[in-house]
Amino acid sequence: MKAHRGNSMSKLLISVSLLASFATALWAGQAGAQTADARTPTPAANDVEAQVAAEMAAIQSQSAGGGYASDPIGHRRLDLYGFADFSYQRLLGDSAAVTPSTSTFAIGNLNLYMASELGDEWRSLVEVRFMYLPNGGQTNPSLVGPTTDTTVFDNNDFGRPVQWGGIHIERAWLERTFHKLLTVRVGHWLTPYGIWNVDHGSPVVIGVGRPFIVGEELFPASQTGIEVYGTTDINNLQLGYHLTLSNGRGPSPTTADLDNNKAIGGRLFLRHESAFGTLSVGTAFYRGQYTNKHVELGVDGKGATTTVTVTDSQYDELSLSADLKWQWRGLLVQGEVIENDVAYTPSGRTVSVLAGAPAFNSDYRRWGAYGLAGYRFAFLGAMPYAGVGYYKEGSSSWIPKLWDFWLGLNLRPTPRVVLKLQYTFVHFYLDSPTPDAKMLTAQTAWSF
Amino acid sequence: MRATFMRLLLGVVGFAAYLLGDGAFHPANAESPVPLAIVVAKNSPLTNISRYELKHLYLGEFVTGPDGKRLIPLNQMMPLRDRVAFDAAVLGLSAEQQATYWIDRRIRGLSGSPRAVDSGDLAQRIVARLDGTVAYLPVSAVRPDVKILRVDGKLPTDPDYSIQ
Amino acid sequence: MPLLAAAAGCTYDPNQRCDENQALSSDGRQCICVPGAAMTAHGCTLCGANEIPGNGICDCAPGYSRPMPSAACQAAPAALGLACDTASAPCTDPAYTTCHVTSGTTGYCTSAGCTTSSDCSGGYACDTTTPPTFCKRPPVGAGQACQSNAECAGTEATYCDLTVSHQCLVQGCTVTPDNCFSGTVCCDLSKFGVAQPICVPPGTCPI
Numbered sequence: 053m054k055a056h057r058g059n060s061m062s063k064l065l066i067s068v069s070l071l072a073s074f075a076t077a078l079w080a081g082q083a084g085a086q087t088a089d090a091r092t093p094t095p096a097a098n099d100v101e102a103q104v105a106a107e108m109a110a111i112q113s114q115s116a117g118g119g120y121a122s123d124p125i126g127h128r129r130l131d132l133y134g135f136a137d138f139s140y141q142r143l144l145g146d147s148a149a150v151t152p153s154t155s156t157f158a159i160g161n162l163n164l165y166m167a168s169e170l171g172d173e174w175r176s177l178v179e180v181r182f183m184y185l186p187n188g189g190q191t192n193p194s195l196v197g198p199t200t201d202t203t204v205f206d207n208n209d210f211g212r213p214v215q216w217g218g219i220h221i222e223r224a225w226l227e228r229t230f231h232k233l234l235t236v237r238v239g240h241w242l243t244p245y246g247i248w249n250v251d252h253g254s255p256v257v258i259g260v261g262r263p264f265i266v267g268e269e270l271f272p273a274s275q276t277g278i279e280v281y282g283t284t285d286i287n288n289l290q291l292g293y294h295l296t297l298s299n300g301r302g303p304s305p306t307t308a309d310l311d312n313n314k315a316i317g318g319r320l321f322l323r324h325e326s327a328f329g330t331l332s333v334g335t336a337f338y339r340g341q342y343t344n345k346h347v348e349l350g351v352d353g354k355g356a357t358t359t360v361t362v363t364d365s366q367y368d369e370l371s372l373s374a375d376l377k378w379q380w381r382g383l384l385v386q387g388e389v390i391e392n393d394v395a396y397t398p399s400g401r402t403v404s405v406l407a408g409a410p411a412f413n414s415d416y417r418r419w420g421a422y423g424l425a426g427y428r429f430a431f432l433g434a435m436p437y438a439g440v441g442y443y444k445e446g447s448s449s450w451i452p453k454l455w456d457f458w459l460g461l462n463l464r465p466t467p468r469v470v471l472k473l474q475y476t477f478v479h480f481y482l483d484s485p486t487p488d489a490k491m492l493t494a495q496t497a498w499s500f
Numbered sequence: 501m502r503a504t505f506m507r508l509l510l511g512v513v514g515f516a517a518y519l520l521g522d523g524a525f526h527p528a529n530a531e532s533p534v535p536l537a538i539v540v541a542k543n544s545p546l547t548n549i550s551r552y553e554l555k556h557l558y559l560g561e562f563v564t565g566p567d568g569k570r571l572i573p574l575n576q577m578m579p580l581r582d583r584v585a586f587d588a589a590v591l592g593l594s595a596e597q598q599a600t601y602w603i604d605r606r607i608r609g610l611s612g613s614p615r616a617v618d619s620g621d622l623a624q625r626i627v628a629r630l631d632g633t634v635a636y637l638p639v640s641a642v643r644p645d646v647k648i649l650r651v652d653g654k655l656p657t658d659p660d661y662s663i664q
Numbered sequence: 665m666p667l668l669a670a671a672a673g674c675t676y677d678p679n680q681r682c683d684e685n686q687a688l689s690s691d692g693r694q695c696i697c698v699p700g701a702a703m704t705a706h707g708c709t710l711c712g713a714n715e716i717p718g719n720g721i722c723d724c725a726p727g728y729s730r731p732m733p734s735a736a737c738q739a740a741p742a743a744l745g746l747a748c749d750t751a752s753a754p755c756t757d758p759a760y761t762t763c764h765v766t767s768g769t770t771g772y773c774t775s776a777g778c779t780t781s782s783d784c785s786g787g788y789a790c791d792t793t794t795p796p797t798f799c800k801r802p803p804v805g806a807g808q809a810c811q812s813n814a815e816c817a818g819t820e821a822t823y824c825d826l827t828v829s830h831q832c833l834v835q836g837c838t839v840t841p842d843n844c845f846s847g848t849v850c851c852d853l854s855k856f857g858v859a860q861p862i863c864v865p866p867g868t869c870p871i
Contacts, residue, residue, distance in 0.1 A: 452693075
């Protein structure tokens, strides 16, 4: 009997191990199974020649410009794609007491890209973010007060209420590549600094949101003007640059430069590939002047209507950054350090919003850094990650300093779907005791 | 009993090793490696390309030939065997990883993947007639109207040729 | 990088984080006006002699007044301008025996019989529009900085000029005869939407 039981147990264990091995082989072999060369009957020679001709025409039209050779009207393909994300966020502990929303679902981003290869190395990209904002948003930067309500009554639906949203144009540019070392881009583009700002989209970034210092825009997230960039390769080393000239920051930087003082910027980076992976290091700078002004009407001593320009705010600024990214097999390590100096002009210093006697904002220097590390496994593309950040705001801010920590899991079961779960802890250094912010966020981001 | 336990342990360790792996693609049912030749037009001034350049050409970057003209890479459709092998050998990417790469690249606002055609034979027929194009296919299938490039100075027939 | 570091120094100077007439607050987070400087829209203006920081401008110190908005503050004799009531509190100072009524029976003490403003002191001007002539007090509140008419309420200058000066001005004057305080003229800007004529510095009336 004992021997019989022993044999049964052995068979069971063997079956389990075989099943596990089989499952392993099945998973690993999925793609392998897909690589089976699906041989189809050889098409007739004329069919092949027609295919060759069609492909050549498509390639030539794309590279030479104009319409497709076979299309006299000159239709051009517009690529539409994008990404979106949906989150659940729950505030934990004492931090739940500082906001009316402690547990919420939310659509974060819904971004549509419209890209077109215009031929002859011309390319265009427009990205628009569709938002439920301004509904539910606040116009007060301290987030105090009632939220915006965009409810209107739809004439086409028996006057039933509907809430309208808005759009944010993330970028709109045209570029041409003249040489590997020279591409000229004009329009509204993302500022080429660091890692996160360029990664940009929620399916690409590892965490559920931007690091605090990136969100504070020590560099402007985007600019309107001209960008020039290029790269060169020396063996396994790539050296690249960006130079920018723009309207800089302002109340409406995409449409008006209120100070006729263009902002300049640039970035240099190195990328090295070796047996130890790919290491990229870079540095960037931005120098500009922020101006907010308005015009008032008046009457001069001769009775003529005249205009008086009133400066509401004006400051010079300089931003510097350094970044590093190392990828080796599944390992990812990245970090950025960013600094921003602000010096008000004599006619542009603004009144401080801090409590106390009336005063002005002082010139300030703010800086911050973050570090992130994670490892991407093959199983479901799972990447556990952790990060830490530090931020020291200029002394004129109501948040002089903070540090944060985040721990999470990023899953990418398919290339187009990303699932994230992240715990975030933020400690504020404020004048009055403030509970630490602790939150748990689950997010799904997808590209389409 | 001990043997059974060892088999089970090996199964578990093997499974865990896969989980902890970096996701590099290793076809479970790989046939004998087939050298993939990199081909260009017969009259192309290009005779040699570095593995680095080849990789970055197929990752969407701007790579030029000796004449300064931009090279146009031609891919094969997924999931053709040659495409999968090329991605693994040159790009170091599995099917999922290459898809992820191109999705992320487009979200960053960069260009998309190279044009893909139905077969290596179709690709080389295009290469033969269109200056500046580059394709890959098994060396045994190379037609006489295209030229095989050396990769890091090595031909597909060399014993230590790395693209297969 | 050295160039950028140098540029950083040019942009932000940790030892000079405020403008002229400003000082860093004790917590190092704000720029406050130095003692004796008035806080304006974007900076601090150091007040002159006999002036004290006011709401956006330098006001006259107690006991001083301006004959016109842009004039220097002049000392007023203690008895000049004292509140009085013709029924119950007459002026007792021998130099300022006239109680000029401004409302009902109340007013302020001044002198009468002047011929020119040089006969008056403390920034007062000789009002010769109606006999007997007397030394008229500058309008209370005139020249005070304002952002709306509400900030001028309760003074004798109840109109806030939001177009040019951003100061409280006297309104309701008559162009003919011009009964504005000396150093100002009555200006009818009704065609520009100003409801009542206002007293403005000479040379600034477009009509």
